[in-house]
Every structure is written in structure tokens, then in C-alpha cells.
């Protein structure tokens with residue numbers, strides 16, 4: 001175990017987030033081989049509007065607005081970095097945590113997959129998702145740090 005801990009900013013971001021999702025994040029930081037920070041948990045409508053304006057999000061119906069989503073970003077030497085290889089390492093730990101806790105999870109790397117139940121590597125899930133979207137003539141919006149509780153079980 002790499003012995004990472006959530007910092008003060010991460011713990012602040014988790015305030016107002018659904019306890020089932022907080023439990024996954026807290027277990028994932030223990031399991032992960034890659035340190036991460038909680039970049040975003042609960043969001044206000046104003047924050048969401050700004051993210052849409054910059055293209056960082058596509059919907060006003062975000063699960064961040066209701067405390068059902070978190071963004072977990074790789075953390076290196078005091079800084080958050082949006083990079084895929086470490087994002088995949090974190091995704092692996094999050095999936096293991098979700099399985100242990102028996103909580104279904106949707107991942108922004110492959111939105112249409114039951115992430116907790118999936119068996120492919122996170123990298124393959126993203127590649128397959130992008131191929132499926134392209135085959136359907138649609139753009140693939142992928143958001144590797146994003147995890148959310150599915151609406152079907154958490155309305």
C-alpha cells in the first residue's frame with residue numbers, strides 16, 4: 001500500500017457528497033498506487049455554468065449539483081495533473097473500492113458502462129467507448145477523473 005491520505009482541500013470538497021460515494025473515495029485513497037485529490041465534489045449552479053462556458057462540462061443537469069459525483073485528479077508534488085496514465089491507475093482503485101462496498105458506479109471514461117461490474121482495464125474501457133461513439137457518428141466526451149452514482153439506484 002502506498003499510504004496516501006486525503007488532504008484538507010479534498011475533505012472540504014467531499015462535504016455535501018453522498019455518503020456512499022464518500023466511502024468509495026476514502027477506500028480508494030487507501031488502495032490506490034497513485035495519489036489523487038478531490039478536485040470537485042458538490043457544485044453550485046453558478047460553478048456549473050462557468051464550466052459549461054469553458055467546455056469543461058456539457059450539462060446543466062450535472063450529478064455534481066446534487067452531491068452524486070466527484071472528480072478525482074492525479075496529484076504530484078502538491079499539484080493536480082490531468083494525465084491519462086495516472087488517471088487509469090486511480091480508476092482501478094476506485095473500481096476495486098466500489099466492488100468491495102457493493103456500490104454501482106458510472107465513470108466518465110466510459111459513460112455507458114456499469115463500471116463497478118466491468119472487467120476490462122480502464123484503458124480498454126475508454127478505447128472501446130470512444131470506438132462505440134465514433135461508430136454511432138457521435139463525439140466522445142470523456143472525463144477520466146469523474147465518477148458518479150447512477151441515477152437508476154440514486155435518483
Ligand SMILES: [Zn+2]
Pocket residue numbers: 040064069070071143145146147
Ligand atoms: Zn465531474
